[in-house]
Amino acid sequence: MEMQSLKNEPIELKITILKKMGYSSDGTFIFDSKGNLVVDPYTDEAVRIDNMVILQGSEIILDSNPLSLAGYFEDHGEVF
Amino acid sequence: MSDDIPSNSDVLAGITKGVLEHTEEKAIAWVERFRNHELVFIEDPGTINLVKKQRKSPEWRILNEIVKDKKLRLLAQMGLTLRELENDQERTQALRNKIHHKHGRDGLHIAEAIQNNIISNFIGLESPKIGEPVDLTHKVENLLNNIGKYIVFIGPEDKEEVLIRRVSIRLDADVPDTLILFGAYKAKRVAISVRAKIEKSFPSYATSSVETKIKIIIFINKLN
Numbered sequence: 001m002e003m004q005s006l007k008n009e010p011i012e013l014k015i016t017i018l019k020k021m022g023y024s025s026d027g028t029f030i031f032d033s034k035g036n037l038v039v040d041p042y043t044d045e046a047v048r049i050d051n052m053v054i055l056q057g058s059e060i061i062l063d064s065n066p067l068s069l070a071g072y073f074e075d076h077g078e079v080f
Numbered sequence: 081m082s083d084d085i086p087s088n089s090d091v092l093a094g095i096t097k098g099v100l101e102h103t104e105e106k107a108i109a110w111v112e113r114f115r116n117h118e119l120v121f122i123e124d125p126g127t128i129n130l131v132k133k134q135r136k137s138p139e140w141r142i143l144n145e146i147v148k149d150k151k152l153r154l155l156a157q158m159g160l161t162l163r164e165l166e167n168d169q170e171r172t173q174a175l176r177n178k179i180h181h182k183h184g185r186d187g188l189h190i191a192e193a194i195q196n197n198i199i200s201n202f203i204g205l206e207s208p209k210i211g212e213p214v215d216l217t218h219k220v221e222n223l224l225n226n227i228g229k230y231i232v233f234i235g236p237e238d239k240e241e242v243l244i245r246r247v248s249i250r251l252d253a254d255v256p257d258t259l260i261l262f263g264a265y266k267a268k269r270v271a272i273s274v275r276a277k278i279e280k281s282f283p284s285y286a287t288s289s290v291e292t293k294i295k296i297i298i299f300i301n302k303l304n
Contacts, residue, residue, distance in 0.1 A: 002119040003128065004110060012100075016107035017121065021114075042154075043178050054114065054121040064123035067178045069131045070157045074150065078132065080120050 001056070001080040014049055021059055025049045030061060042071035056080070134160040139200055146203065146217050152224050155179070155187055159194020166195075189227045198231060198262055198297050199224070201290050205299060223258075230256060234263040234271050243274050251282055251300070259285075261298040268296045275300075 006014055015025050022033045029046050030038040038047045040063045053064045057076050062068040086094070113119045122128060134140055134157050143156045158179055165172045180188045193199050203220060210216045223230050232247060250259060263271030268291070275287055275298045282300075289298045 001117065002113075003122045003125060004113075004119045005123065005125060006121050007123050010103070013103050013107060016103050017111055020107055020111040043182050045178070045181065051123050052121070053123055056114075056117055056120055059114075064127050065178055066127060066131050066161045066175055067154070067158055067182065069128055070135070070161070071154055073131065073135065074154055074157075078135070 003080055006052070011049065014052070017054070018049075021054070023061070040068050042068040130161060130164065131157070134164065142200070142203065143194070145213070146220050147224075148217055149221055149225075151183070151187075152190065152221060155183060155190040155224075156194045156199070159191040159199075162191055162195040186227055189231065189233060190224050192233065193224070193227060193231055193262075196262060196264070196295060196297070197290070198260060201297055202258070202260070202299070205288070205301075229254065230258060231260045231262060234261060234267040234274070236266040238267065238270060240270050240273050243270065244277050247274060247278055247300075248281060251278070251285065255302065257302050259300040261300070262295070264295040268294065271296050271298055274298075 006017075011027060015027070018025050018030060023038065024031045024035075028048060028050075030049055030052065032038055038061050039045065040047050040061075043063055043065065045063060047061055047063050051064045053062050053069070054060070055062065055072055055076075056079055057072075060072065062072060110119065110121070114121065137160060140157065140160060144153070147153050147156055158175065162172060162175060165175065176188060179191050183190075199220065202223065203216070206219055207216060210219065229250070232243070232250075234243060247259065247261070250256070261271045261274060263269075275289070278285070278300060279287055284303055285300050286303055287298055287300050289296055291297070
């Protein structure tokens with residue numbers, strides 16, 4: 001599976017991707033379709049748009065850090 | 081200005097529209113590929129490679145066989161990651177903060193015990209004495225789940241007398257099979273002094289140690 005880096009992409013593109021997936025953003029944080037803040041379950045911290053990853057498995061949005069990514073691999077396997 | 085030549089604002093509006101359309105098209109194409117399970121969106125490939133590298137390491141292969149508890153497995157991987165990041169103070173601190181925020185002080189200590197080779201040395205000492213792999217799993221997980229009880233992390237400001245009292249009380253009250261002391265830098269000297277006193281006061285326990293120039297791990301094991 002290809003890894004598409006969003007690191008150097010403009011925030012407008014990130015917001016548009018999120019909108020296409022049913023999320024929204026205030027430019028800093030991310031909100032689900034019900035307007036709830038998206039919180040990373042592996043860190044219990046709100047995910048920031050400038051450091052997010054969107055992974056397979058019912059569109060999982062996490063913070064890009066070793067704790068969250070290792071947690072994801074534990075739960076889903078190394079699918080990418 | 082001639083009617084045929086567009087104004088600056090018209091040009092700007094055209095560019096903006098073009099950029100927006102391009103953004104929209106790119107987003108639609110990427111999201112479609114995401115939905116087809118062809119791609120994932122990441123931020124920094126370095127972070128993913130760092131995690132994958134730990135999961136392929138020889139030490140993780142051993143821990144992977146022994147540690148079954150989900151939370152402990154994750155903290156063990158974070159210990160290996162902390163070790164890998166030891167020369168990058170900013171990233172180390174950021175990860176320590178995240179571990180502490182989610183898993184508390186004990187969680188951070190579990191990761192530190194892996195980071196500092198305490199658990200791999202413990203496994204090396206215990207493996208020959210244990211018959212079934214499941215017993216080793218139980219022993220290692222019990223140690224990690226009760227880390228505050230079985231491992232004493234000596235801080236640079238800890239006083240020798242206080243530590244001797246603390247360790248003595250634990251040996252007297254809990255009578256553990258193993259108690260581990262860990263000290264680094266300044267605390268290494270303190271750990272060595274504590275060991276000497278404990279050896280004299282507790283003949284029913286034997287000590288052994290593993291040390292590097294800056295760190296020491298002291299195992300205090302009950303004699304059978």
